[in-house]
Amino acid sequence: MPCAPVPPPSPDRARAASRSPWRSLRHRGMRWWSAANFVSNAGTWMQLTVQNLLVLHITGSAAATGLSMSVQAAPALFVSLLGGAAVDRWPRKLTVAVSQALLGAVAFTTALLVALDRIDVTSLLVLAAVTGVIATVDGPACALLGNDLVPVEDVPSAIGVGALVHSAGRLAGTALAGVTVGFLGTSAAYAANGLSFLFVASVVPFLRPAPGAVKEPATGVRAVPARAEMTVREGLVYFARRPRLVALAGITGLSSVFGRNYGLTLAVLVTGPLAGGAGAFGTVSTVLAVGGIVGAVLGARLRRPSVRTVGLLAAAGALLQAVAGLSPSLAVLLVLVLPMAVVESVSDTAGTAVLQTDPPAHLRGRVLGVWSSVGTVWSLGGPPLLGLLMEWAGARGALVGGGLLIAGSVGAGLLVRRRGVPVAVTVTAKDGDVTGREALGTAA
The missing domain is CATH 1.20.1250.20 (MFS general substrate transporter like domains)
Known part of the structure; x- marks a missing residue:
């Protein structure tokens, strides 16, 4: 006896599915990107937690701790325009992979200086400033890469999932910071963050956009006749x-x-x-x-x-x-x-x-x-x-x-x-x- 044909989903059910907050995760590339972002966020918050404690330990000054945070944030005020232009000029996936690798290198450098007991406030401020400069490129590149993986109508879902991943990574990273420092030492927290950046960089080349997603040209120039116009x-x-x-x-x-x-x-x-x-x-x-x-x-x-x-x-x-x-x-x-x-x-x-x-x-x-x-x-x-x-x-x-x-x-x-x-x-x-x-x- 032949099987009865499966009826198509009703319009109401299709509409309900399309408004699911998790609909962006139907796409394989977005699932991988979300997993990579969780790992990266956990590592970042682990380092931020440890960094504040490290500055307090070295200086005993809350003002110095606040200064290190401001130094890392300051490049966003002065360099973000150039960072955004770089994101528009360069291929998105390559930009994310390189910026994540550079952030990983900064984290490993800090871990080495801490392990060798060669870290001081000046070194920390310089490394924080370098991190802030790289972030002016990495931030918009990562945000737009996630959107490139899903159809336009699923972008709000991708952003919502990203917010949840950020919150979950913050909770995990903050909790892991104390455990990592307690058992392995401060340098291990920086090294773990470095590994989290390398994990993201290794995942990026394998991400594939879903059908209906906005695709960037293979050259990395987005519908612009000349790079000189991208000012x-x-x-x-x-x-x-x-x-x-x-x-x-x-x-x-x-x-x-x-x-x-x-x-x-x-x-x-x-x-x-x-x-x-x-x-x-x-x-x-x-x-x-x-x-x-x-x-x-x-x-x-x-x-x-x-x-x-x-x-x-x-x-x-x-x-x-x-x-x-x-x-x-x-x-x-x-x-x-x-x-x-x-x-x-x-x-x-x-x-x-x-x-x-x-x-x-x-x-x-x-x-x-x-x-x-x-x-x-x-x-x-x-x-x-x-x-x-x-x-x-x-x-x-x-x-x-x-x-x-x-x-x-x-x-x-x-x-x-x-x-x-x-x-x-x-x-x-x-x-x-x-x-x-x-x-x-x-x-x-």
Whole structure:
């Protein structure tokens, strides 16, 4: 008796499968890339944890520890534009493999100096600066390589999975740092991180894009007639003349300065007005981390998020923040912190998806370079500005005022967009992009 034919899946089931947060993992290349990223993230967080302890051990100064972190982050402010241009010029897989190998070499060099007891603060600062410079190329190259492995509609899933991998790697690396140092010594942690970079470099050549993924030309030049055209200025001009990217930068900047520094605002709120201690703030931090993971999963279900989506989510998170600032007790704060973290994590995933898919393929590295430079300004300038606000208005005032400022700004932007105020924009037609004048009402 012949077997009955298997009926095709219903449209509803197909739609449900396509919105699965894990759909990017259906592709073999993405599975391998996620595994490699987990190993690399675990090694990186192991080294970061040990590095802070090492600087404290050598100098006994918290200020020196902070300086080493700033030195590693500083290149993102000054070199990211050049790093993004390099990512656009060079073949993606080769760029990632070489940058990972170089980061591995820095980690092995540090491990050797520590093992020989030849490490000092100057050496650590130099190595941190070199790591920061390499990261200006490695960061955008790795982000875009992951997107190159999946179809465009699966990019939000790839970003969400990447966020989960990052969180899991952070937990694993932080936990392994203590074990590794306790049994094998500080140099072993650096050596382990070096091995994690080499593992990624060895996996990259075998990654294959899925059907429907954006493919880069074999030469590594993305639909550009001459390499001379691939200038830093071209990326800056594209970003500045793209209303949706400018709007995304504005939303993210306000949120970063007035809405995301919970390590500062909530710490002061919990230990001050709510009369809690370090343990209470630890509980709040744990709830924030759980909410971030849940939000990454939900954000991975998005297919084609827009700047409007990012704005609405940022406004919702900001209003929750304002209410949280009025919390009469720790219990009420914990109830509000979870949805705050979830909404903001979904907003982050949506914003990253827009940022990494909006520009033409040959400009994405430079656009990410611009974004990295701008983001470094926020990360360096945000805490001092917020600190001044807290000095003036207190922790509750900073949370409430910051939340209302974000929500009000987003609301005003949406109102302007709805009225269709035109913004003159000229964009060169490349990779199917449209040339001409764009209205802010259609930009998002």
